[in-house]
Amino acid sequence: MKICPVCSTEYAADVKFCPNDGQTLRSAAPANDLVGQVVADRYHVVKKLGEGGMGQVYLAEHVKMGRRSAIKVMNPSMVHDPDAVARFNREAANASRINHPNVCAIYDFGETPDGLIYLAMEFIEGEPLTDVLERDGALPLPRATAIFLQTAEALQAAHDLGIVHRDLKPDNIMLTGRKGGGDTVKVVDFGIAKAVGGDQAGQKVTKTGLVVGTPEFMSPEQLSGDPLDGRSDLYSLALVFFRTLTGGLPFQATSVQETMIKRLTDEPTKLAAARPDLSFPAGLQTVLDTALARTPAQRYQTVVKFAADVAAVTGRPTTGALPHTRSLGDADATTQLLDTSGATQRISARKVTPLKKRSLVPALVGVVVILGAGGAWVALNGGSKDRPAVPPAAPPPAPRAQSRINVLMARNALDDLFLVKLDSNTAGMVRDSALKFYTAPRMSVKDKAYAAFVVGQAYFNLKDRPTGCRYIRTANQLDPADNTYSGLIGQCRD
Numbered sequence: 001m002k003i004c005p006v007c008s009t010e011y012a013a014d015v016k017f018c019p020n021d022g023q024t025l026r027s028a029a030p031a032n033d034l035v036g037q038v039v040a041d042r043y044h045v046v047k048k049l050g051e052g053g054m055g056q057v058y059l060a061e062h063v064k065m066g067r068r069s070a071i072k073v074m075n076p077s078m079v080h081d082p083d084a085v086a087r088f089n090r091e092a093a094n095a096s097r098i099n100h101p102n103v104c105a106i107y108d109f110g111e112t113p114d115g116l117i118y119l120a121m122e123f124i125e126g127e128p129l130t131d132v133l134e135r136d137g138a139l140p141l142p143r144a145t146a147i148f149l150q151t152a153e154a155l156q157a158a159h160d161l162g163i164v165h166r167d168l169k170p171d172n173i174m175l176t177g178r179k180g181g182g183d184t185v186k187v188v189d190f191g192i193a194k195a196v197g198g199d200q201a202g203q204k205v206t207k208t209g210l211v212v213g214t215p216e217f218m219s220p221e222q223l224s225g226d227p228l229d230g231r232s233d234l235y236s237l238a239l240v241f242f243r244t245l246t247g248g249l250p251f252q253a254t255s256v257q258e259t260m261i262k263r264l265t266d267e268p269t270k271l272a273a274a275r276p277d278l279s280f281p282a283g284l285q286t287v288l289d290t291a292l293a294r295t296p297a298q299r300y301q302t303v304v305k306f307a308a309d310v311a312a313v314t315g316r317p318t319t320g321a322l323p324h325t326r327s328l329g330d331a332d333a334t335t336q337l338l339d340t341s342g343a344t345q346r347i348s349a350r351k352v353t354p355l356k357k358r359s360l361v362p363a364l365v366g367v368v369v370i371l372g373a374g375g376a377w378v379a380l381n382g383g384s385k386d387r388p389a390v391p392p393a394a395p396p397p398a399p400r401a402q403s404r405i406n407v408l409m410a411r412n413a414l415d416d417l418f419l420v421k422l423d424s425n426t427a428g429m430v431r432d433s434a435l436k437f438y439t440a441p442r443m444s445v446k447d448k449a450y451a452a453f454v455v456g457q458a459y460f461n462l463k464d465r466p467t468g469c470r471y472i473r474t475a476n477q478l479d480p481a482d483n484t485y486s487g488l489i490g491q492c493r494d
Contacts, residue, residue: 004018004020004021007020007021017038033045033048033056033058034048034056034058034071034073035047035048035058038063039060039071039073039112039116039118040108040110040112040116040118040120041063042062042063042064043060043061043062043063043069043071043118043120044060044061044062044063045058045059045060045071046058046059046060046061046068047059049070055072055073055074055075056072056073057070057071057072057073058070058071058073059071059123060120067107068123069107069108069120069121069122069123070120070121070122070123070124071118071119071120071121072118072119072121073116073117073118074088074116074117074118074119085111085117088109088117089109089110092106092109092119093109094161094162094163094190095163095190096109097161097163098154098157098158098161098163098190099157100153100154100157101184102150102151102153102154102157102184102185102186102187103154103157103158103186103187103190104121104122104124104174104186104187104188104189105121105122106119106120106121106122107120107121107122108120121188122186124174124176124186124188125176126174126175126176126177126184126186127174127175128170128171128172128173128174128175129147129170129171129173129174129175129240129244130169130170130171132175133170133243133244133247137247138244138245138246138247138275138278139244139245141245141280141281141314142314142316143182143183144241144244144245145310145311145314145316146182146183146316147173147175147183147185147244148237148240148241148244148307148310149307149310149311149316150183150184150185151168151173151185151187151237151240152237152303152304152306152307152310153307154185154186154187155168155187155230155233155234155237155303156302156303156304156307158190158233159230159233159302159303163190164228164229164230164232164233165187165189165190165233165236166222166228166232166233167189167217168187168217168233168236168237168240169216169217169236169240170217170240170243170244172187172188172189173185173186173187173188173240174186174187174188215259216239216249216259217236217239217240218232218236218263219231219232219235219236219296220235220263220264220294220295221296223263223264224264229296230302230303231296231299231300231301232296233303234291234299234300234302234303234306235291235292235296235299237291237303237306238288238291238292238306239292241288241291241310242268242271242274242288242292245271245275245278245280246271246274246275246278247275248274250268250269250270250274250292251263251266251268251269252269258432258433258436261433261436261437263294264294265436265437265440268288268289268292270285271284271285271288272285281313281314281315282313283309283312283313284310284313284314287306287309287310287313290306290309291306427458427459427461427462428458428462430454430457430458430461431455431458431459431462434451434454434455434458435451435455437451437454438451438452438455445478445479446478446479446482448478449474449475449476449478449479449482449485450475450479452471452472452474452475452478453471453472453475453484453485453488455468455471456468456469456470456471456472456474456475456488459471465492468492469488469489469492472485472488472489472492473489473492476488476489
């Protein structure tokens with residue numbers, strides 16, 4: 001049964017509006033879902049399409065236009081956080097500005113009088129790329145490249161407006177069939193990850209510490225909780241392309257924390273090594289190597305240039321917006337990137353600088369929890385608020401300097417590991433991750449000492465004081481000048 005909120009008259013479940021006063025009828029009793037209800041006085045919910053961490057998704061029809069929409073209703077807990085609601089409205093408004101055939105259109109968003117926070121978007125009759133890959137495995141090069149190029153166009157359209165996706169993955173790439181054959185790509189969920197889970201300072205979230213994302217497709221800077229711009233999306237796009245071409249990812253691991261460590265310390269697997277049974281065009285590996293560079297400054301600086309190079313080496317024509325910029329050299333290509341304050345700026349594609357070294361003395365900051373398809377895990381936020389979103393211009397580092405940059409990125413992650421508030425739930429992960437740094441090649445003596453220090457701290461929190469003290473003594477032997485280690489040695493003598 002339904003009831004009118006004005007006159008309290010009860011009606012049958014198939015009635016949408018009160019004939020007496022025209023009010024939208026509500027369920028007479030709390031319902032498990034919204035099927036049969038009218039959301040925001042204009043969206044008649046037809047059926048439930050799915051459910052996730054953010055809320056429920058329904059198929060709905062506009063009561064006057066008859067247009068079908070996918071309605072995403074956020075979890076009720078969001079309505080009690082005014083900051084979250086404001087962020088959602090701001091980011092949904094930004095995403096609705098993207099007008100591109102490869103981007104899922106956002107029709108409407110807002111909050112109903114009874115507290116429902118909703119997002120009405122284009123209903124896409126298709127399937128996510130994830131399902132296609134699980135069913136078919138690696139896709140033929142022409143099809144994989146066509147999907148890649150359309151996805152690149154969608155990203156570039158967003159970046160031109162200063163909007164960063166933040167959660168590009170096969171789940172967010174919808175495929176629909178064309179009448180003449182082939183796929184039409186629709187990229188979904190632009191900016192919503194930040195709207196639900198982020199603040200303007202980066203990946204940290206007000207109050208809850210939650211950020212929505214999928215670790216397998218995150219850039220190194222996103223895994224570390226650093227400020228993001230369009231180059232993070234570009235890295236994720238390269239991972240998706242690799243997955244589409246090979247059926248796997250260039251960083252294989254058995255746990256999410258190992259995935260993070262490999263992303264920061266290891267080189268990606270080559271196409272030929274991942275699929276020796278397949279042949280790939282000459283030059284494609286070089287293009288992917290550039291797109292998957294660990295530091296943003298060493299990657300392609302625009303999706304346009306990345307897509308143009310992929311099209312060139314695969315012999316596939318670009319479509320839509322990309323042909324207009326394909327002739328641009330990398331030094332001339334520019335894009336708008338979102339900085340940490342939410343404003344946009346334009347950068348040159350050739351701007352490169354080594355990563356700024358962090359202090360070894362960590363300052364206590366919060367923990368970022370990433371919600372992925374497999375559940376919750378801890379990503380470690382170093383709180384590097386003083387680092388600019390776009391680095392200043394500098395010449396490319398020499399090979400030895402690049403090796404040192406890689407070690408510094410490991411140091412950054414190691415700082416992050418120590419910055420976790422250790423407890424019985426996180427100490428084991430911190431220990432295992434820090435041990436990987438402790439045994440990693442090319443680590444300096446000071447870095448190795450600091451890694452031993454982190455391992456020791458983890459063992460203390462695991463109630464294994466003897467082993468913890470052993471690693472603290474090792475840290476002190478490696479770097480006796482650091483008073484932090486010698487001070488802990490004194491505690492181990494108690």
